[in-house]
Amino acid sequence: MCFPIDEGGLGFRSFKDMARAFAAKLWWHFRLGESIWAKFMHAKYIKGVHPSEASVEQATGTWRRLVAVRQMAEQNIRWCLGEGLVDFWKDRWVFHEPLESVVDRSEKPHFIVSEFIARDGWDETRLARWVPGFVVQAIKEVPHDLARKDMMVWLPSPTRCFTVKLAWEVLRQRKHRSLVDSLLWPSVLPAKMSFLAWRLVRNFLPLDMTLRCRGLALPSRCGCCYLEEEALLHVFLTGPVASEVWRRVSGRFGFQLRNCSSMAQEPGALSGHAMGGWQDTSRGGLFFGIAREGRSLRGGGPLVRLPGRNRHWLLKLNSDASVNCGRASGGGLLRDSQGKLIFAFYKEFGEQDVLEAESMALLFGLQLCDQRGFCPSLVEVDSKTLVQLVGSGVIAKWPLCNILRKVRDLLEGFSASISHIFREANSSADRLAAIGAGGTRMYDQFHQLPAIVRASTILDSRGVPGVRWLIEEV
Template sequence: MELFRVLKVRNFLYHYEQCSGQLINNAKSVIITANDCSEAKKGLYYSITGFGEGQFPLHCLGAPLYLGPRKILYFDHIIANANRRLQGWESKLLSFGSRLVLIKKNSLDCLKESVSPCFGKRSWLMKIRQRAEKEIGWVIVEGELHFWFDSWSPDGPLASRCPIQGLPNRMVKWFCHGREWNLERLLSVVPADAEAQIMEVHIHPSDVDRAIWIPTPNGRFSVKSAWEFVRNKDHSNGWFIGLLKAVNWSGFDHVANQWGLNPRSSRKITIRMVCWIPLSVGYFKLNSDGCSKLGGVSSIGGIVRDHSGQPIIAFHESIGQGSNTRAELMEILKGLQICRLFNLFPLWLEVDSMVALKIIEAKNTSWSLSPILSRILHILNVSIVRKSHIFREANAAADELANMGINSGSVLYPDDIHGKLKGICRLDRIGLPYIRLSLNSTTSIICLLFLFCIDLIVS
């Protein structure tokens, strides 16, 4: 009788395979018999079905199947797997979408309740959920964002700054008309001061709304950055850590040895000639530069020249407080806007900031700089522009204009270019090289004297 039942089960599985097209995996299938079942019967069952021997508890899709009372040891494999995953999270990068799935997935909350030894109340992932969501900024493209509760404004969600008027589930796109804000609809729900701030938010010409992780310079999320954000890492002792680097004690061996440091020999001096490169007939070249002084005041400058090196137009201005990266992106944006106004294309964009070029290539940056980057990318998408890096020494004309921008702002035409700037443009036009070197030892002093003489000639 028992043998007949086993054959009936085997026959049912065979018909299931024929009807569904799905095959039974015998290697993963088992038969569980009673404790008093003889070895002869077990062998017969295994030979008929092709299945192996099994016993409780079983694991199906990671969960234990068991008979009788619940025991902690049935869940040991879940705890072990979770611990193994957690060990690598601090040093690994996750995409932003993966992070949202990780934090918001309901199964994670269920796991927290079921496996308390691993996910206790003090688990840092659980602790940072609400804090981390406040550090997510949104770039508006389609407007599929909550107008009141999503952080698409630099000052955070509107609901935290002004009372909710109208429907609380309004989307941002309802307040937009194409790539512009609908002023009438805005004024119907927000006060005038909030409306002015909203009007400054740029609606980006891209594909979909994009999330930005605010704590990182590139806007990309990583578990490491979240960890640093949570524990509020103190950088106040960074200068002291820098002192402990052996390379900073070259020449003071006796002092370094007392600290247990082994200073390396000073780096090799490299000297090379660099120059401003002329371009093909029909092209224009934009050289730009930005600087941020000690007090935090930034300025930008740039110059557009034709294929022969003759100046077409130049600019310089102060852009207020900000970082070097902001100044470098602002200089590029201002130069591209001027070129677009006067139709100076095709264009060769040449800057001395590899950081800015990498940001443009990656099309991704921090929350505060994303509006600037968006405007740059929009111009690049509709114009013929070649981009390249130039050494700072060969970018002397733009550097001079950026320094001029600290004190004044102006647009210069060829007749307005005089003095040192005119001399630099003349030297660039005839191909006079500049010296690029790492400043060290007597050779550096000789090179500095040479540069000083060139500066006198230019002036």
Template structure:
């Protein structure tokens, strides 16, 4: 270092280190790209990552024309008659990974080979997912959702985040660093400017916080320390409801406005009353949620909460509706499908019934490490396969997964990871004289839901129609008899 600038050797080493770091992420990036093969015409055989184990021409594989390996060979080289894998050159490097090759799905309905970014569902690259891939994540802190949430304001959450990390530069913290001598609280003049005092033992901040808690339905004063306050808030303010969003926003707004008032007094010699700070908190909170349009269930608790905040919301009475299992027309068969994913296993259930509601087949299956939509599509595929094996020609598939049905009929974007399942379902659909897909409410899918619970391992079982479990037989009889199921 000389004169505050890098010397020439230091500059060189700095740039070398930057290049090294960038190159280290290349391997990670390659592992996040996968090629979906249509005909192999635009995918490089040796260097593109079209196999699950990575590029075929990895370490130790020599690319040389004398060995019949050209850098620009395409995957199409392994195609025979357009859709059959064949190692025509008997290449040992290819033979060593032949199991991967033959298990690679051919996506015949794609317009061309497609490169997908695997960390996203739609296969499109994003900086956010790229960062998630290369960073080393730490354990999620208990108060994370208290600070960062939908509708949060960045500056409010940032200051609250610093407070939760105990990184706010209070006078007491600066004194520990030897930077200041006066540690008096500028809000109340009766304590030290520490995190625990500022939030919320200070009489100034305590008055603001007490009113905010009251509006959120809690009649208590501040707790002993900031850490105790945060632990209490994690238990009472985190959730998915509009309540929790209002409460969390008002909390972060309180922290920010109190810190802002403290800084204004220190650095600008400006003072506001506690009532003025409170009004700022209330105004900011109301401003964010003033246009909330989702109807709120009408009860005394909801009315008191939203009235206290001054929110003009629409209240509705919960409506109940009744649904029945509808039999298909004569000559058709309904295929009811359902799935379940618990921890590290998934399961699916399928039942086929005719126009009288009588079962034709019932199947239960399981798998490991799968998503909900994957399992639902697996159930639909299994239903069509069994319908095909029973020589059925007119079928209607019913599922309580709206996303799965919309993917199949083309009204929802298909995730790259389940495209092969969708294409399998399309091929099966085209093999029937008539095949349709419909969404149904969960309450009328009791038979398939029951079948899901029968298998807890990667296998499939077909139940004997003449000796079905009593619970399943009861579901079938109720459906056929037109039982009305209540949906709230």
């Protein structure tokens, strides 16, 4: 029962899983080290070693609870660098694994990250003495701010903060998702009926034959027909009363009842046919509802307001990203206030989610502006979530928090503003991100752009709205 309903449970949470989730919360506060309790625990149990390796011979019950979830908790803790008081080898601040498991060398003395930070950035010479080149390159991409404190990030959280719910999701027992079980709990069905169907599928109903199979000897007779024994298939499928019910239900929903040897197959079939019938009967109402909404919007203003002629910005950067089959790519272009192209780019980012791909495309465009000496005053993206994250200054999930920190620093250096734009008005960057050119491409001249991007850029510069096709040939 202690599983989500789509995994065959009833949505209850086991006390064991919840106890471990609250123990993970204790470990989180212990690693933060901000409370008096955390400082006391550090002084008592952490003596010159990393918390992930501390061991005590005669430990209290609280410490044993912490040790039981220590490995899981450490695997989900990341660090967003500030002053750099983070263990260089054992904490996760560059990759998803600590550097001690990435770098193959026997000598690994204790360092903190701040020992590798110079006044003008990372001390590459010292880094090269301890880690290979690919790690040095990855470290150079990690931002830091010596004026801020290091921020601990809970990896499953979109806001970097620890929650017991997310810890429970990581710790809990899991089963494979079940299509039949997910169909047993529609919102339109009373919970008691769904619970009855759940018990029926698992043969948990106290029928005579079920009780007999479990060791309780008793006579059995069906209470509906008094002709056969009270078995699951007879009561709910093959008996005269059940057959009549199924005949009427199948006629109402338009399906033919099959000869099933297992009752577990029927609830899924019935739910599927019932949902199909409901969708058929509702489709007409949905269509006419959309038509009514369309008529009400026909006399209104434009749904998307495109940039007009009165533009006061000097340089504007547009960026966008595309994720296809898990592979992310981004594109963008820098233009002046007359719509003239300064440069455009396309870059692939590997396996990323949509928000990370959007932020990486924006960061790459800002870095190109910085490298080439351009100072955009306006930045536009079609991800409203990204605009809100950049503007709010919150610490997002890892490693997005590192990307956002660099984006904010570049925007502050440019004195540029970032705003949301609808996808229809961001068609040039949208099409650049989806061209699939491979690797990294730079376009310094207008005629170098793909034809479909050139068309969008011309229409955009003249303030003419374009049409976005579902399938476009580049």
